[in-house]
Amino acid sequence: MTLLRKPYPIVLTHEEKKMRKRYLKLALLSGLFLVGLTSCTQNQPDVTSKASQEENSKDSSVEFVDYVKETHLNHQYKDKQFLKDGIGEVTLVTKVDGDTAHFKQVAGDTGTIKGRYNCIDTPESTGMLEPWGKGASKFNGDYLTKAKHIVLSTDVADNGGQEKPALDSTGGRYLVYVWVTDVENPSIDDFINVNLALCQEGYSKAKGVSGKEYADAFTNAAVQAQTLKLHLWSDEKDPDFNYDNPVKIDLRMICEGYDTEGNKYDWVGSKVTFEAYVAGVGPDQGAAYVCNDISWTDASGEHTQRYGMYIFTQYIVYKPLQTIGNFLEISGTVAEYNGNLQVVDVSYSDYYKDDYDMKILSTGHTDKVEPFTGSAGTFANDKYINTMVTVNLVCTGGYATLNTATSTAYSFTLYCKDKDDASQELNIRISDSLAINYPNTLTRIRDNIPFFKGEKTIAESINNGKNTDQRKVEYISITGALVKYITTKGKVTYQVNLCRSKDLTLHMSAE
Template structure:
């Protein structure tokens, strides 16, 4: 009985074992398999493990092979390991290995030399930056600074001398993590370009429409004649008055009584500029006239619709120096323009004028040969010999073998030149003025007195013969005054012209300039008065006239 019961239990147990083999129980795996995180950043890794609930601790480790900020390895685990989601794992994140800082922006630079009125504007710190090995900016201060400044001779300087042309070397140094970087920058302080940037940027800011320069101090004018680079003759467009203007703020090389290098070229520049201008405007400032009773003015002209100040342009073109300009409204611009232009060494600041005769004496030539070949000698220097036949003001007429020519001596006294003196004068410059052939550039040092008390031949002619006696002294008798023409030349009102007829009804003009008019005023003549005159003949534009030397040249008949 007991045996049978035991067998029964054994059978039941065996059956139960068979049942377990056929239907085993299901066990769930809650562990997480660690994946390869190569290239993942810390924030990306945090997002991955936050999703599965695993706590992650990061440790920064310097690495030169793994990109900064990305996964290096698991600490204590390997890729593919299974971990419980309740555990905390450590992961190494790469940080850069410390390296020397980087300096940027210290490129070679060229800077225009600074001049008076135009101080340095270049900043050796501007645009230069330094960063550490992590890309953080290092500001100028204790860890980023200018280490030294040297010139081309390796002299140590406290700063770059932007007022001195040359090469300078600026060395910057940056420090971080015990490491440093130095960079040397080359700064070339160079001559500014030869341009008209100051003229280009300046505009006339005062209204001139409908105004008169003579009456209002500003107004539109037209040219009557050109003199040289800093003197021009104009007509007021409102009043119609003719007058002479001396340009304010400048002094140009001489091209009238004296000739200097670049003088003719400067005069030609003014002539071409004003002749091609759309409009010419004169602007007064301060004292209206100079000691020679010429008006003073800023000379503006319009080109392509824009106003340009010719006075300033002459300075920037190296055709003129500044003069008495500092206290004027445009003074600072002129000072800067001249300083910049002078550095270029152009024209009046050092260049040889290719067309100027630098010789002292010039070519010896007879007066007749000079007159017959005058164009070949314009702006060249010549030496002439002759007898002084007349003197008008400080200037003279000189003859040789019945050929004569006018020599303009300017405003300087010439007591050493007297009628009847035979002289040799070197270095005279032939020029054409109002279509009249004349000589200039006289200096007493170039005059040799040969003899005195030489006779002067005076030919008595009819008024219609004057063209045959240009440069010579003639006598015309039995003249009758028909008109007295007073000059319209600004404040210079002394000069005038006497129009007369001879006995054959030929008309002749006798010009009385400012110098002579002071001793022979216009009221000396009256319409209908009869007289004879002895005076030199000169050409004036397309006509001819006599130049009255003084009261002793007139004989009234009644």
């Protein structure tokens, strides 16, 4: 057996049903529908536009117009800051997908700017997977990583005509135009609009452009992409999208990487079906950690090991994943994020049933998902990745990062050592999605400063009580999911990812 992506005859009706159901839900809920994106000829990245290729490859009455090249940044950005002025130069933190990326200002507040690209909506490529989503994400990433300068700007139509950034409908991301150039010392005419480039290449329809500053350019680019049948508008299948049905396997096969015949196999990108228990809920909205104890026999004897997996839902809340102890059948696509496996593109509905929706097989199995208890040294091990653990740690340092869109929520990384053995290291990760709003919490834990009287958890510490308690934090007890983190320098570290704020307890000194 050489490949498991097509173990059964392909039944196209499954993907058609799944996509049709997804679009029907969106149409009923919002009256909107998903569309495609488009590309351009430009000075960056150094690739030939599919739009121009299509126009040059056939005798067409359509004369290709490079709207990206014709569209310019209309406002000066130098000596301005995006978070204050609605325009400013930034650096890339990370590209998320086709229409989302995170940035930091080159001057002023250096908190994370979560940018949602204005006037477009690319296919999904993270928690949900849709045709042309992977291509859109790569196209966006090519521009961002090759740019020598990046500028974010806000459309005045989004902020009531005021010169300040505007938030999207989630309240957690900024609506942005992303301008890039590969010129070392650029003028504003050297920048091109990545949002528009995606639209011109047929990766997204123009969305919500009415009354916007560049409305005509987006509308014309989208019409041209549709006429040239680019990407989302084409009759072709996306070569990067997996249209197959899932293969039924178990978590051990996914985590250890072998196929149904025992051969080495990388499941990333494959569709799978497996059974597991919900072990932890969060920290991302809708997401969950699941696990299962798998038993097998080989030449060395009988074995049982717990294997875990993170289920990322693109912030959609699905009922089966919200109760610890639920035993589920889960179908989705295996993905990898920062060295950790996860399953994405799962689905569930009480009303629009699909053959590959999650299924609740039984409930109430909390005894099957009790967290492992051990030391930092025990858990700094790939064996426990994506499983729930409980450990006692002493904080020695760390940092907090502000989510600038909220101005209150912080993510924390706490550097820790084992309570009883300082030679063992294990860090703590607290996501800003848990809405830990009190930045001094980090300082108090790290520097052993007294907390407010009666407080025991981070959740309680944000209440800012009036009377101080002179006791200090001796150590931290935490229950969370064990994950691996690879630094920018390639160093592998291990972290306990806090899923619920109540699962971190501060143990105070006697006096």
